[in-house]
Amino acid sequence: IASEDLTHSQSREAVETILAKTRQFKEAGRKTDILTVDNHVDGIYLYLKLLKENPGQAEKVWKLLTWNGGGLYSSGIGIGCIDFNGKVHADQFWGHYDLGDIHEKPFSAIWTNPTEPLLKGLRNRKGYVKGRCRLCKFFDACGGSLRVRADLHFGDPWAPDPACYLTDEEIAKAAKSIKTPVCG
Known part of the structure; x- marks a missing residue:
């Protein structure tokens, strides 16, 4: 399955398509909720785009992202899973790890x-x-995203999320404009 996953550039392109479609809906007066799931870097990507296009809106998005915390409050905290056999997992994606x-x-x-x-x-x-x-200044808004993805890809739940499509340069440049402490 990993060989069929999107590349980082394809992921960015997909998010760009979603953002463009969302704008079309808004311009047409259509109120629609758009949800991307389990790649918390999507919110950071949107924030970075808004910093260039609409800094006032970017600040509102940043507040929501840090309030939500991305993956910080999901798996094993606010989300759990009991499978059909009674096994408990940190969330629905951790089926290979029984708690x-x-x-x-x-x-x-x-x-x-x-x-x-x-x-x-x-x-x-x-x-x-x-x-x-660990070094990312966006950690409080992303939370390291989906730890199970790191576990399944690297065999280590604490390794970087392989689906993070932000470049090191984007993280370093963008992080300077955020008034949050360095994480890690």
């Missing part, structure tokens, strides 16, 4: 286990992520 079984322990005991390594890491990502994600 426990509700037939053996209550969900509350599984979900609040302070020694479970994956949950511990997901709930304190800043202390675990590596590489570009």
Whole structure:
């Protein structure tokens, strides 16, 4: 499946297409919600575009992105999954990693286990992520995105998200305009 994934440039092109279509809807007076899912860098990309086109709107988007936190509050925190066999996972994408079984322990005991390594890491990502994600000044808005993607691609849930299509240069240049501390 990884060989069929979009390249970074194809991902950017897809997001550009979505943004163009969204503008068309707005100009036509059509109120439509547009949602991209599980690549939190999409929000950062939109923010970077708005910095050039509409700085006032960019500031509003930045506030929403940092309020949401991207992946910071999703898998293993605000999202969980109990599969059809009773196995508990950090979210629907972590099917290869069992946190426990509700037939053996209550969900509350599984979900609040302070020694479970994956949950511990997901709930304190800043202390675990590596590489570009650890150094990224957008971390508070992206949260390192989808950790399961890093795990399945690199065999390490704390490796950089392979679907991040921002260049090192974009991150470095854009980060200077944001009034947030350096992460990592």
